Amino acid sequence: MKYANSVIPAIDLRKFEPMQHSGSFFYSLTFSLFLILCPNVCEESQAAQKPNVLFIAADDLRCDLACYGHPLVKTPHLDQLAKRGVLFKQAYCQQALCNPSRASLLTGRRPDTLKIWDLPTHFREVEPEIVTMPQLFKQQGYFTQNIGKIFHNWRQKIQGDPASWSVPAVLHYATHGSDKPIMNNNTELPVNFAKTQKTESRDVPDSAYFDGRIADLAVQALQKLKRKREPFFLAVGFWKPHLPFNPPKKYWDLYDQIPITTPTNPRPPQNVPAIALHNGRELLGSKGRNLTQEETIELRTGYLAGISYLDAQIGKVIAELDRQGLRDNTIIVFWSDHGFHLGEHGLWCKTSNFENDAHVPLMISAPHMKHAGETSHALVELLDMYPTLVELCQLPAPNQLEGKSLVPLLNDPTQSVKPAAFTQHPRPAYFKDVPQNMGVSVRTPRYRYTEWRNFKTGKVEARELYDHEADPDENTNIVDNPSDEIAFQKAIKLLEEQFPSKTTQKR
């Protein structure tokens, strides 16, 4: 079989150290490295020797990880993963909402191209024949398996995307509210120590909730996948730290002595247009309500505890990967579908274009990376994951992909592949039929610039500009007084190229 990119080794490889390995695994590993280095020579056997992919997703996780510089959170396993991969410090989602973000990154198309900006629209309704990332792997001889939330999870006619997987997905389709603790053997449910609405702290095992069970199933899956002849693409989608904040009590206990506070910027940015904000209805309800200081701190603690719970589950999965001897032929990707607000700017949850919502964690680890443990500060998008994995695994790229491969950044983390990252969100945040407005946003190295446009006419109704050199928390909209006119005009031009304003939106 001929492959589109059968030219160049996908990634620099460290010198192989045979003393760490033994027996038949030595030969299989040596052979697979040889194949990666010499794709032209070895095409016939390539399908059986391609690297596996462990594709790990988190839900609503902003960059609150120790490896991203968060001072309080405890994330030892994700920090360890960062040491064996490249950490992307400036990765951005295409829309801060589960379904549009996931549909975009899994199809390789922007929300505007798919015309999916809401929760109920399944991408198969608008693009029935599109080939998703896991589906491409399946078509190319991989065994593809989905445990947990990868595609959107609820209120859709099609549950997940059966065409993407070799076996039916499990624990992938439910409401977050249905993730209630389940005890074995009818054991009585321990008391809940948390007081705030949508928080829960009970002394239960990890497996009482979805994510613990997902980790257990992923561990079992790896034991079986190890014995398969074909390479695998295992997608493990965790449901945390999404609301409700209900990690087992032992994860809350990690923060008992930690001085967690209310946010330092609880007010909307100066000079912000009202359309940039929203009512946080996912937590506060459609009528809204004010949170006390105690509630705010408990929610902020619960979010960090949920991240530590997520981190522990990911640790179990990666430990099993290593235990099964799969580390040297498995690419690991870790990502979150979008960020989150915890009271900053008076906002809770997602559905904005602010940095807290648009900025996401992203790490990619490939076997024997030369630059393992390094950080890329290049602007990248979740949309780039599809072409990246296509190139790393030397699959034929479908025409639809709008992202760019990040392989050049894995080979040299000081490089960049694009001048900007783009994020968008409609208003109302949860619209019916068609939105009234679309907020389109560009992140350049210095600025975040956002235009709020009338959805039908394209008329710009409000604008925002934040200078991340002077104001990384986006506390002052300086669109009427930009700090660097040339850099501002460049941001406007980049936004215009990506979202031409004269094109009125239709659905």
Ligand SMILES: [Ca+2]
């Ligand atoms: Ca989400």
